Amino acid sequence: MRKILILAALVCLTFAQNVQECPTDGRLMKCVVQQQPVCGIRSLTNGKQIKETFDNYCIACSIGKVEYTVEGKCESYPAEAKFCSPAQSQALACTREYDPHCGYFNKTVQCLVPPCAIEQSNRCTTCSTENVLYTVRGNCRN
Numbered sequence: 001m002r003k004i005l006i007l008a009a010l011v012c013l014t015f016a017q018n019v020q021e022c023p024t025d026g027r028l029m030k031c032v033v034q035q036q037p038v039c040g041i042r043s044l045t046n047g048k049q050i051k052e053t054f055d056n057y058c059i060a061c062s063i064g065k066v067e068y069t070v071e072g073k074c075e076s077y078p079a080e081a082k083f084c085s086p087a088q089s090q091a092l093a094c095t096r097e098y099d100p101h102c103g104y105f106n107k108t109v110q111c112l113v114p115p116c117a118i119e120q121s122n123r124c125t126t127c128s129t130e131n132v133l134y135t136v137r138g139n140c141r142n
């Protein structure tokens with residue numbers, strides 16, 4: 001029994017990524033009580049995001065309202081952080097309007113001197129920059 005639990009935990013860890021989309025049938029997921037907090041994100045039509053912390057990815061997705069999750073509690077990110085959805089990260093084309101955003105990198109980018117950020121001309125170009133996890137509107141402050 002114990003071995004199975006350890007194996008399950010290992011599998012979960014392997015699948016744990018920074019950003020994970022919820023399956024469309026997430027409500028049917030069978031969840032275990034496991035503490036591996038994630039921040040669940042839902043986008044509103046006005047562009048705002050609702051962020052709520054859940055015990056794990058499965059529980060976040062099983063309520064049926066979360067689009068995707070990000071590793072860690074919501075409170076571990078700045079309150080003004082707007083996460084890039086998987087679709088936004090993969091955007092192939094962006095409009096050219098000038099509305100600068102500061103993009104903060106995921107853990108792939110090793111950073112010695114914070115903030116680990118990159119400034120782009122608008123949110124679309126910022127999110128589609130490789131390894132950007134979330135954006136904050138405006139210029140990057142150093």
Ligand SMILES: *[C@@H]1O[C@H](CO)[C@@H](O)[C@H](O)[C@H]1NC(C)=O
Nearest residue numbers: 017018106107108130131132
């Ligand atoms: C960081 O983001 C890139 C996509 O921009 C992704 O391929 C990579 O897996 C992410 N790294 C982590 C640690 O999640």
